[in-house]
Amino acid sequence: MKRYLFFCQLALLSTLTAQAQFTAGTDGFFVAGNTQVFIDSLTLLPSVDFTLTSQTLTISSTPIAGNPPGIARVYNLTTPVDFTGVAGFFYRASELNGNTESTLQLQHGNANFVSTTGSTVNGVQHYISNTLPLTNFTSLTAGQEDALPVNLVVFQAKRVENATMLYWQTSEEKNSDHFEVQQSEDLKKWNALGTVKAATESFGKREYSFRDIADRYGRQYYRLKMVDLDGSFAYSTIESLKLEDAGMVSAYPNPVVDKLRIGSKEALASVKVIDLTGRSVLELSKPKPGQEFSLKNYPAGTYLVKVETATGKTQILKVVKQ
DSSP states (O other): OOBOOOBSSOOOOSSOOSSOEEEEOTTOEEEOTTOOEEETTEEEEESSOEEEOSEEEEEEOSOOOSSSOOOSOEEEEEEEEEEEEEEEEEOOGGGSTTOOGGGEEEEEESSSEEEOSSOEEETTTTEEEEEEEEEEEEEEEEEETTOSSEEEEEEEEEEETTEEEEEEEEEEEESEEEEEEEEESSSSSOEEEEEEEOOSEESSOEEEEEEEOSOOOEEEEEEEEEEETTSOEEEOBOEEEEEOOOOSEEEESSSBSSEEEEEESSOEEEEEEEETTSOEEEEEESOOTTOEEEOTTSOSEEEEEEEEETTSOEEEEEEEEO
16 A cells, blocks of 8 residues: 655646555645645545545545446545535546446445536546535546436425425436435534435436425535435435524414424414404414414415514514415
8 A cells, every 4th residue: 555645736647556545644634725636646626625534545446336337446535525626536548447438427425326417528638527516425436427326416405485495306216215315504413304215216307305394594404315225325415505594483384284383492472373354363372382283274365473482572474374
């Protein structure tokens, strides 16, 4: 095994070692945003400050599974990293492993891999790169776009009323089992919010969605854990959005069909539901934050929900009953 230093320039070693190693200790290796670094034949250009801590980078000549398998050059880190920016690497022509070089796509993953789209391939220098949004990965390699078990082409997070809607689309699935939706506030601790059943086998576009109705504030991060039938998995890119503090209380879902839930940071004194004529149609005394109540038997239309906290603060929310 050999150790390599980082260089803040793009250069290609005359000999690309099939097995290599770089170790960043507990003090870490800091890379300033928009500074390109080079490790053996791997290049990283983070768009924000980036640190490798307690990591060992190795290069494997064993291609990842796929149809066809990837190229015979796979970069592996000890533990997953969160990276955003341009990632790329040089490879030998002999490492193409039967893949068509001009249609290669950068692939990243953990126990399984996700293919990117729009990668840049230089067939003269045998170099591939792509700009990655915020992504969590352990390994980097390259292969054909449609070679992996799940090809994720879209993943988005949008705010709709009082909920966060997650949308994703696959172009092909092979032996896929389910998607686990995960949420984090710090990119360190991830919480599983729920699962969505996958198509198992699909050769066309499939669309999925998940609704997060929890009362959240500040910057929120979401990702998908894509799990195959054999238990292997890969993470999607990471989507984020900043949720402004809309007030001390919230009401969701909105629109509502049956159960309406009142979220609050404070203890509540009362909740009143008022129709547009000003008539009070429902009143609760000292409900608990997060408590549900039914609007199922009320006529469809717009209602005002007046919430008073135990400290005397008042907020009025508009709710649509379907």
